[in-house]
Amino acid sequence: MDKNSVYRTNSFYWDTQGNDFLRAIVLPFYGAFVSDEKYRLFGDVSGKKLLEIGCGNGQSLQYHGERQASELWGVDLSEKQLEKAAQHLKARGLSAKLIRSPMEEECGIPADYFDFVYSIYAIGWTTDLEGTFRRIAAYLKKDGVFIFSWSHPIHKCVVAENNRLVFNKSYFDESWYSVPLDEGELTLSDRKLSTYVNALAKAGFVIEQMIEESDVELMQSRDDNSDLAQRARMLPVTFVVKARKL
Ligand SMILES: C[S@@+](CC[C@H](N)C(=O)[O-])C[C@H]1O[C@@H](n2cnc3c(N)ncnc32)[C@H](O)[C@@H]1O
Numbered sequence: 001m002d003k004n005s006v007y008r009t010n011s012f013y014w015d016t017q018g019n020d021f022l023r024a025i026v027l028p029f030y031g032a033f034v035s036d037e038k039y040r041l042f043g044d045v046s047g048k049k050l051l052e053i054g055c056g057n058g059q060s061l062q063y064h065g066e067r068q069a070s071e072l073w074g075v076d077l078s079e080k081q082l083e084k085a086a087q088h089l090k091a092r093g094l095s096a097k098l099i100r101s102p103m104e105e106e107c108g109i110p111a112d113y114f115d116f117v118y119s120i121y122a123i124g125w126t127t128d129l130e131g132t133f134r135r136i137a138a139y140l141k142k143d144g145v146f147i148f149s150w151s152h153p154i155h156k157c158v159v160a161e162n163n164r165l166v167f168n169k170s171y172f173d174e175s176w177y178s179v180p181l182d183e184g185e186l187t188l189s190d191r192k193l194s195t196y197v198n199a200l201a202k203a204g205f206v207i208e209q210m211i212e213e214s215d216v217e218l219m220q221s222r223d224d225n226s227d228l229a230q231r232a233r234m235l236p237v238t239f240v241v242k243a244r245k246l
Pocket residue numbers: 010011014019022023024025026053054055056057058059060075076077078081101102103104120121122125126127
């Protein structure tokens with residue numbers, strides 16, 4: 001895997017397609033069927049400094065801005081996503097320090113500074129999971145909290161066939177692959193849960209909570225019987241981790 005080629009392909013996708021096809025995955029939602037309104041992983045963020053990794057169009061930063069966070073920072077690979085984020089926040093009387101960079105690289109974010117670093121469906125794009133977690137640990141104050149969500153790896157292994165869910169790829173396969181999406185293309189790798197857990201431990205985090213459940217009440221309240229909702233009743237489609245820097 002050539003990380004510069006991954007940056008090029010993925011930033012082109014996000015610059016040109018944005019979240020139009022993948023849809024925004026923004027707080028309070030960690031994924032389609034997991035909401036912070038139920039789990040309250042952040043608690044009270046008033047007066048706290050927060051950094052979002054892969055901040056996209058800025059809607060999750062807005063969520064914290066409206067809850068009186070004292071500082072909002074966001075880093076993202078895509079210039080266009082950051083432009084949208086800046087406009088989105090400005091229109092709501094909020095501001096954030098927005099940095100264009102791959103999350104994997106040094107980009108001038110201060111060390112030992114943040115109360116929370118978080119990421120909603122962006123961490124899995126990293127080409128260097130251990131290095132990214134080490135950087136995130138460095139950005140946090142001691143006892144600071146790191147919260148992230150991503151596609152559950154089991155969800156990525158299973159396809160629907162004749163009303164059954166069947167495995168169509170190995171859970172253990174972490175090789176990089178390309179996905180044609182709409183008129184674009186994305187490059188990614190599906191990592192095992194243990195890869196995330198072990199990388200967190202190596203970077204000096206302790207896991208406080210992990211969520212795999214889909215919120216059935218949420219599906220019922222939306223009357224959602226989509227293929228994704230049916231699948232999410234049987235297996236986790238999203239996982240969320242709350243970890244603390246030791
Ligand atoms: C699914 S979006 C999630 C963003 C946000 N939660 C939202 O819904 O707008 C993923 C974001 O990660 C960014 N991204 C992808 N690879 C990245 C990388 N290596 N470093 C930083 N950001 C990256 C993309 O540009 C995109 O804005």
